[in-house]
Amino acid sequence: AQKVTQAQTEISVVEKEDVTLDCVYETRDTTYYLFWYKQPPSGELVFLIRRNSFDEQNEISGRYSWNFQKSTSSFNFTITASQVVDSAVYFCALKTSGSRLTFGEGTQLTVNP
Amino acid sequence: GAGVSQSPSNKVTEKGKDVELRCDPISGHTALYWYRQSLGQGLEFLIYFQGNSAPDKSGLPSDRFSAERTGGSVSTLTIQRTQQEDSAVYLCASSMPERGMEAFFGQGTRLTVV
Numbered sequence: 001a002q003k004v005t006q007a008q009t010e011i012s013v014v015e016k017e018d019v020t021l022d023c024v025y026e027t028r029d030t031t032y033y034l035f036w037y038k039q040p041p042s043g044e045l046v047f048l049i050r051r052n053s054f055d056e057q058n059e060i061s062g063r064y065s066w067n068f069q070k071s072t073s074s075f076n077f078t079i080t081a082s083q084v085v086d087s088a089v090y091f092c093a094l095k096t097s098g099s100r101l102t103f104g105e106g107t108q109l110t111v112n113p
Numbered sequence: 114g115a116g117v118s119q120s121p122s123n124k125v126t127e128k129g130k131d132v133e134l135r136c137d138p139i140s141g142h143t144a145l146y147w148y149r150q151s152l153g154q155g156l157e158f159l160i161y162f163q164g165n166s167a168p169d170k171s172g173l174p175s176d177r178f179s180a181e182r183t184g185g186s187v188s189t190l191t192i193q194r195t196q197q198e199d200s201a202v203y204l205c206a207s208s209m210p211e212r213g214m215e216a217f218f219g220q221g222t223r224l225t226v227v
Contacts, residue, residue, distance in 0.1 A: 035215055043202065045218040091156065093216075100161040100169045101146055101206070101216050 002027040004094050006104035013082055014112050021077040021107045023092030029053075034068065034075045035093040039106070045091070051075065082111045115139075117219035119205050125225045126195055134190040134222045138207030145188050146208075146216060147180060149201040156204070162188060163210075195226045 003026040013019045025034065036048040049059065051068050059066050063080045079086055092104045118137040126132050138145050147159040158172040162182045170180070177195075182188040192199055202223050206216040 033215075037218075044220060045204065045206075047215045047217065050215045095208075095210060095216075097210070098163070098168060100158055100172075101208070102158070103148075103156045105155040 002029075002032075002094055002096060002099060002102050004092050004102050004104035006090075006092055006107050008107045009105070010108045010110070012110045012112065015084060016081050017111075018078060018080050019082050019109065019111075021079075021090050021092075021109065023075045023077065023104060025073050025075065025092070025094045027094060027096055029096040032094060032096045035095070035101075036066070036075075036077050037091045037093065037103075038088045039091065040088040048077075079109075082109075084111050084113055087111045117205055117207050117217050119203075119219035119222050121222060122220060123223045123225075125227060128197060128226055129194055131191065131193045132195055132224065134192075134203050134205075134224070136188045136190070136205030136207075136219060138186060138188070138205070139217055140186075142207035142209050142217075143185065144208045144210045144216070145182060146206045147188070147190050148204045148206070150204060150221075151201045157201075159190070159203075192224075195224075197226045200224055200226045 005024045032053045034051045038046045056068050065078045067076045087110050089106045089108050091106045094102045120135045145162040148156045160170040160180045164185050165182050177193045180190045202221040204221045206218045208214050208216040
């Protein structure tokens, strides 16, 4: 069985603050893929990043960065200098071979001006 | 088309009626997923297709729900004898899991049962 846990249901920050969204996953497979998606108020699910289980390199894309640690089964997402447009629900997801794409419950991020 | 297409975008139906929701995945994507999302809630898994077969349909909430996929492409989700609790946004996604690719989502079908 596989599982994704996003313990933070809601986070509220003030613009320009840094914020980290936590994601912890469970799987017995050695090969798997992790994803983050953003769902703005418009409702569309937007893909942000994919990581393979055999590549633990952290990644930075503009104000976004991701910290993948197999030792703690975590794939955390940090937004630096948050902006109001970052307000959305963020979902972490896990995929293994032959199985469904499993999502966490999501974290509602609100960035206040 | 370039993306995942779902139709209709909105559907209002009377309680007890049957509805069919359609999903056109990205061409060549072998995996197709159906999820539903109630207002303010997370993504509830319904069913997963690999090709035309469904290795995981454990998320279908009752026998009123069924889905099929033909030709490894279009999928239809059917809800029989709709109930008010079926009201939600139904999301479809497709991917090429053989390449570990991310799933791309359609815009969803907003179903309202009155």
